[in-house]
Amino acid sequence: MGTKILLDKINIPGIKTYEVYRANGGYASVEKALKTLTPDEVTEEVKTSGLRGRGGAGFPMGLKWSFIDKKSGKPRHLVCNADESEPGTFKDRYLMEYIPHLLIEGMITSSYALGANLSYIYIRGEYMWVYKILERAIKEAYAAGWLGKNILGTDFSLDLHVHCGAGAYICGEETALIESLEGKRGNPRIKPPFPAVSGLWTNPTVVNNVESISAVPWIVMNSGEEYAKIGVGRSTGTKLISASGHIKNPGVYEIELGLSVEEFMNSDEYLGGMMNDRPLKALVPGGSSVPILPANLIYKTAAGEDRLMTYESLSDGGFATGSMLGSGGFIVYNDTTCIVRNTWNFSRFYHHESCGQCTPCREGTGWLEKVLHRIEHGHGRMEDIDLLWDIQSKIEGNTICPLGDAASWPVAAAIRHFREEFEYHIRFPERIKNRDHFVNEPFEKVRNLV
Amino acid sequence: MEKYTYKQEINITPELMERINELASHYPEDKRKSALLPVLHEVQDAHDNWLSQDLQIRVAEILNIQPIEVFEVVTFYTMFNQKPIGKYMFEFCRTSCCMIRGAEDMMDYTCQKLGIKEGETTVDGMFTVVGVECLGACGYAPMMQLGDFYKEHLTKDKIDEIITDCRAGKITLHDK
Numbered sequence: 001m002g003t004k005i006l007l008d009k010i011n012i013p014g015i016k017t018y019e020v021y022r023a024n025g026g027y028a029s030v031e032k033a034l035k036t037l038t039p040d041e042v043t044e045e046v047k048t049s050g051l052r053g054r055g056g057a058g059f060p061m062g063l064k065w066s067f068i069d070k071k072s073g074k075p076r077h078l079v080c081n082a083d084e085s086e087p088g089t090f091k092d093r094y095l096m097e098y099i100p101h102l103l104i105e106g107m108i109t110s111s112y113a114l115g116a117n118l119s120y121i122y123i124r125g126e127y128m129w130v131y132k133i134l135e136r137a138i139k140e141a142y143a144a145g146w147l148g149k150n151i152l153g154t155d156f157s158l159d160l161h162v163h164c165g166a167g168a169y170i171c172g173e174e175t176a177l178i179e180s181l182e183g184k185r186g187n188p189r190i191k192p193p194f195p196a197v198s199g200l201w202t203n204p205t206v207v208n209n210v211e212s213i214s215a216v217p218w219i220v221m222n223s224g225e226e227y228a229k230i231g232v233g234r235s236t237g238t239k240l241i242s243a244s245g246h247i248k249n250p251g252v253y254e255i256e257l258g259l260s261v262e263e264f265m266n267s268d269e270y271l272g273g274m275m276n277d278r279p280l281k282a283l284v285p286g287g288s289s290v291p292i293l294p295a296n297l298i299y300k301t302a303a304g305e306d307r308l309m310t311y312e313s314l315s316d317g318g319f320a321t322g323s324m325l326g327s328g329g330f331i332v333y334n335d336t337t338c339i340v341r342n343t344w345n346f347s348r349f350y351h352h353e354s355c356g357q358c359t360p361c362r363e364g365t366g367w368l369e370k371v372l373h374r375i376e377h378g379h380g381r382m383e384d385i386d387l388l389w390d391i392q393s394k395i396e397g398n399t400i401c402p403l404g405d406a407a408s409w410p411v412a413a414a415i416r417h418f419r420e421e422f423e424y425h426i427r428f429p430e431r432i433k434n435r436d437h438f439v440n441e442p443f444e445k446v447r448n449l450v
Numbered sequence: 451m452e453k454y455t456y457k458q459e460i461n462i463t464p465e466l467m468e469r470i471n472e473l474a475s476h477y478p479e480d481k482r483k484s485a486l487l488p489v490l491h492e493v494q495d496a497h498d499n500w501l502s503q504d505l506q507i508r509v510a511e512i513l514n515i516q517p518i519e520v521f522e523v524v525t526f527y528t529m530f531n532q533k534p535i536g537k538y539m540f541e542f543c544r545t546s547c548c549m550i551r552g553a554e555d556m557m558d559y560t561c562q563k564l565g566i567k568e569g570e571t572t573v574d575g576m577f578t579v580v581g582v583e584c585l586g587a588c589g590y591a592p593m594m595q596l597g598d599f600y601k602e603h604l605t606k607d608k609i610d611e612i613i614t615d616c617r618a619g620k621i622t623l624h625d626k
Contacts (some may be wrong), residue, residue: 031529084519087545088585118478125491125529126585128598132625134624161476166487166527169583185526201481206614244547288584294612329588330546346548349583355526435554 002256003230005218005238006211010098016133018140021101027146030108034154037447038190039221042113046216048224050236055081055209056287056327058311062224065194068114069204077205078116078150080107080213081177082123085169087288087349088329088358091240092210093254096123096130100137101365103162106213109147109220111158114206118159121210122177125166151341169353173401174207176355188401192343211240232258235310239325245332248272261307261314262299264330269330278334281443284416285309286326288346289317289406291413292339319413336440339421343414344372350407361404368411375422378429385422418443425450456533458502462512470512486523490530495624499539500531528582536571536578538616538623541595544581547571547588553569556592556604557581563613576616597623 014020021027033042039125047062068076077202080103084092096103103121111119123131138160141147146347149157163181165171171180175189176199199205215237219227228236235257243249255264266273273279281291301307302321307314310390317324333342351365368391370386399405415422424446425432431441438446476528477484486509493509494501499618501509501524510517516540524530542557543547557579561567564577571578587593599622601612615621 084586085584088547088588090588090590093586124586125487125527126595128491129600129625132598161477163484164488164491166491167529167582168527180487182481183483183515183523185522201478231496241502245550246590250591252589266472278466287544331588333550337470342546342550345544345549352583 001237001294002254002259004225004254005230006095006214006240007099007252007254009102015099016101018101018136018137018144021099022144024082026101026104027144029105029107029220030112030146031152033109033112033220034152034156035127035306039113039432041078042109042216042220044114045219045224049215049227050231050234051212051215051219051227052226052311053209054211054239054328056086056289058325059209061212064196064208065110065114065206067194068206068442069197069392070115071199072204074203075118076116077203078107078113078114078119078213079174079177079200079205079207080119080182080210081172081174081207082121082122082127082210083165083172084125084127084210084327085172085176085353086327086329087346087434088244088284089242089287089327090244091242091328093127093130094242095214095240096127096134100134101141102214103134103210103218104137104141104146106216107160107310108141108151108158110206110213110216111160112156116156116206119161119202120181121160121162122171122181123162123164124171125164126257128164131162132166138162144297147241154384168355170355170401170403172216173403176401177207178205183217183307185355187355188403190400210213230256231449232308232310233312235312235325239275239309239328241309241328241330243271243330244333246275246278246334246337247332248275255309257310259306259309260299261309264309265298274334276334278336279442281334281335281337282333282339284323284329284331284410285314285323286331287329288328288331288349289402289409290324291322292417293413294417295321297321297417319409320416323413335442335444336436336439338376339418340372340376340425340433341435343411344369344376347372347407350403354403354407358399358401358404360395360398362405364391364404365407367391368395372411375425376432378420378425378432380426380429380441382426384426385415420447420450456500456502458497458505458534460502460505460508461494462493462508466492466548474513482513483519486513486515486520487527489513490520490524492529495626498534498537500534502532513566519520526576534571535574537576538596538621539578539580540612541580541582541585541591541594543583543585543587543591545584547584548591548593551591554591556606556609559606560609563609577613596621598625599623606619
């Protein structure tokens with residue numbers, strides 16, 4: 001059993017309520033920070049911890065905090081990004097649903113560090129029941145004096161509210177999230193200026209993910225140095241992994257960064273191996289936007305080393321042979337999975353979710369979806385494969401926000417690693433008439449046919 | 451913009467107004483527009499889960515913003531319905547993780563059972579079935595959203611049960 005930082009109390013009966021959470025040491029980090037540490041000292045602890053943003057980008061959290069403009073004289077804000085919408089990712093919901101006060105505690109301590117007196121948790125609208133859970137928990141925290149004016153008799157005051165989105169993946173991008181929080185369409189902003197300088201209502205703002213903020217209480221209580229001892233290299237601490245697909249035990253797991261992918265996949269403590277013991281075909285380790293890995297690159301890197309659950313090891317070799325830890329949305333596919341259908345499915349998602357602001361993304365995602373649809377449905381042409389490659393390469397890096405990249409990478413990786421499967425679809429359209437066309441035609445057979 | 455002709459009775463009750471004011475109080479006095487999305491959710495829930503243009507104009511008046519500011523938001527976010535839908539809207543997640551665990555079959559089964567196609571509403575106005583993009587329940591697939599709640603690990607038997615419960619009025623749609 002590895003160290004548990006976020007989920008260590010999750011199985012305590014009633015931990016969702018304030019009374020039980022408090023009785024089990026909850027809100028101690030607020031006490032410690034407000035009474036014994038300066039805001040800069042809290043920031044320093046987070047910097048020392050090496051904690052990297054757990055939303056997917058992996059940017060060092062303490063460094064991000066240090067960018068906040070403290071000289072402008074404007075109000076500052078902390079906004080928690082709870083707009084979890086990346087296919088394969090469902091970890092933040094788990095934290096908020098089962099231990100909501102952990103996030104609230106983290107919000108208070110983090111707001112103190114940033115000098116923010118008005119903070120928000122922006123949650124996706126579909127998680128409406130979780131929104132209500134948070135709303136009730138915030139009321140409890142106000143009633144207990146952890147929120148409001150002069151918390152614990154100090155000069156620090158904080159108002160915290162939960163705000164719901166309404167079904168737009170793009171609002172997980174921090175500037176789109178801010179636009180949405182201002183009551184507008186979720187169109188990403190051009191950066192710079194970065195939110196740390198001009199964010200919510202043009203005030204200096206830090207946007208952090210649920211999981212990142214929830215780690216702050218532990219860091220404050222145990223020190224950044226202790227946190228940095230967990231993990232490997234620059235991948236410090238623990239990480240929530242949400243696992244789905246063709247595995248025996250789907251769910252949310254807290255792992256120490258550095259665990260091997262093989263152990264995570266096959267040990268009974270974690271995923272328990274493949275569902276129905278079918279062969280492993282592919283893996284998306286960090287949510288739908290990251291490149292898919294074929295079976296031969298999952299447990300070992302291209303250099304033949306054990307593949308680890310770290311930012312570095314999962315990306316080893318770049319996109320040619322690696323992927324990304326991303327949000328930790330771990331999707332496992334067995335040999336019955338049609339990669340073309342799956343790629344088309346992802347492309348449909350990105351086309352649907354493009355905000356339409358940038359032409360390469362607005363037009364390109366739809367184009368990708370259409371071409372993939374026709375290949376999957378037996379009307380593809382051999383030149384379509386190169387066309388897909390060309391389209392995705394013209395979206396990547398040419399948009400205001402990373403949605404364009406997110407739409408490109410899955411297509412590029414699918415062609416890179418599973419080109420034979422695309423060719424099979426085009427050469428043998430009569431064999432792909434139904435949606436389950438690979439259940440009786442495993443990939444190895446496909447590979448031999450083309 | 452095309453004017454929808456669907457009629458809707460507007461009923462901003464004192465309780466709803468109180469809730470709207472509470473939500474608006476979460477933002478600075480001069481930033482009431484920020485309350486737009488949460489307010490639209492509340493208003494939609496109280497009006498049979500859809501927002502006519504007249505209702506959108508009423509929301510604009512309440513928040514003291516221009517109607518266009520409401521229209522552009524309603525047309526951007528997928529959770530706001532611009533025309534009447536069934537009392538029970540089954541929103542099946544159809545993205546990768548759900549797809550590989552049988553979401554398409556579950557949706558087909560539901561449509562077949564209700565005698566409609568995806569995107570349609572039953573003639574009695576009771577049910578609508580739609581496919582939607584990722585709902586963040588990937589480990590509990592296949593699943594659907596029904597009102598404020600998720601129905602996960604769906605099987606054909608579970609779908610039968612949900613439909614029966616809807617018809618019997620046993621399903622809670624909103625967590626108020």
